[in-house]
Amino acid sequence: MLPSEIEAAKKSILSISGVNPKKCMVCGKCSGTCPNYDSMEYHPHQFVQMVENGEIEPLLKSKSMYACLSCFACLERCPRQVEPAKLIEAVRLFVERQRGPHHLEAEDVPNYLDADMPQQAVMSAFRKYKK
Ligand code: SF4
Ligand code: SF4
Structure with missing residues (x-):
């Protein structure tokens, strides 16, 4: 992806999710409480950090977004109200919208x-x- 495409993807994912990854203090509690941790190549705290750092491309290619159960345990556990589950959902939505309808x-x-x-x-x- 071109730098401009990465920036556009980040902007879109943040807009869809409403999450502010800058609030994350990388404590790892979200990942520590995730019931599907072992099935995820990238864990909740990594989604937050990778989006913030513009490491979007590996996230878009990973199946981790489909391993999230939407149980919101990470959201409940986060001491900074970052809401990583919403970010994971936004990454998934971004990918699916790029693929088009009726996948x-x-x-x-x-x-x-x-x-x-x-x-x-x-x-x-x-x-x-x-x-
Ligand atoms: S629990 Fe919240 S603050 Fe801690 S790593 Fe996860 S998203 Fe960041
Ligand atoms: S919402 Fe997803 S990422 Fe968060 S704890 Fe549940 S399964 Fe893990």
């Missing part, structure tokens, strides 16, 4: 199903892949 079609869903998958996972996938 996941209803007729493709059966290919992703297995016997143990709850129905909520299908609904969640539509929400995460179609915005």
Whole structure:
């Protein structure tokens, strides 16, 4: 990505999320409380710091944004009200909007199903892949 594209992406992600990463004191409590920590290549505090530092490209390529459960534990735990979950959601939205609508079609869903998958996972996938 060009520097101007990185700056535009950062601006967009911050605007979507409403988060001010400058408030983060990098205490790591958000990541320490995240129930899906082990599934994430980049953890909540890293999302905050990487967006702030303009390290956007690796975040956009990582699947970490899809591992967030939106449980808001990190949001509750943060002593500075940074709300990292909103930033992770904004990164995901930024990526999906760039891909365009209808990334996941209803007729493709059966290919992703297995016997143990709850129905909520299908609904969640539509929400995460179609915005
Ligand atoms: S808990 Fe808040 S202040 Fe601490 S690292 Fe996470 S976002 Fe930053
Ligand atoms: S909202 Fe996402 S990043 Fe935050 S604690 Fe829950 S799973 Fe982890």
